[in-house]
Amino acid sequence: MDSGAIRRRLALGTAVLAAAGLLAFMSPGSAQAASPFCSGRKVRTLPFTTGSVQVYKRSGYVCAVTFPGAHGSRKRMSVSVQARGGRPVMNSGRFAHHAGPVTLYAGHRCVRVKGSVGSGSVSSGWILC
Template identity: 70%
Template sequence: MDKSAIRRRLALGMTVLTASGLLALASPGHAEAAGYCSGRKVRTLSFSTGSVQVYKRDGYVCAVTFAKRVSGRKTMSVSVQARGSRPAVDIGQYTHHAGPVTVHAGHRCVWIRGSVGSGSVSSGWTLC
């Protein structure tokens, strides 16, 4: 293999790496939520100051609240309650996210709540 062929392959490799890095940065939403919860994403509950990502797997429901803007610590919370059970709650002073919290819902409805600062969301009974 001559030097020009090696240069072409190196250039192609760098192009592929650069493009994949740019795609990773440009992907919408909070792809990192999948790192906190297993299963498939079933809902995104958006509100003025953030969003709650909801995942479901084998009868378990998991949720994480993400701040829309990451700027210092603020009060954040997330809770998931299966009908007939107590809620799993995470509340505190966070910079990026609250949770994850997971409950076993089986085939029962769940109520999901999340807040970041003064903004909040409440789903009502869902995923029935």
């Protein structure tokens, strides 16, 4: 075998291994894909007309991020998480890609998650009880 054929086979083998690794990571039976913003597993997605809020939980900590429906120009966005009996942790401003993440320790208490993008908003009520 010449060196060109060896390189092609090595490249093909590397590509197959990379694809197999991605499929194993993203398969439905495995743990959910990690967020670049929040650690833990995704427990809720709260959609609304102008965006959505993704909620993650890990070891008593709750994390939330608001995403706009359409990326591009900077928009007024906010996200907040409040444990029952506590004060909300909030992030708001004019952002192009996301508001947050905001994280707080809720333990076993219920939490309320709110998010907004422009004129649209969502409030979860008390969840994760």
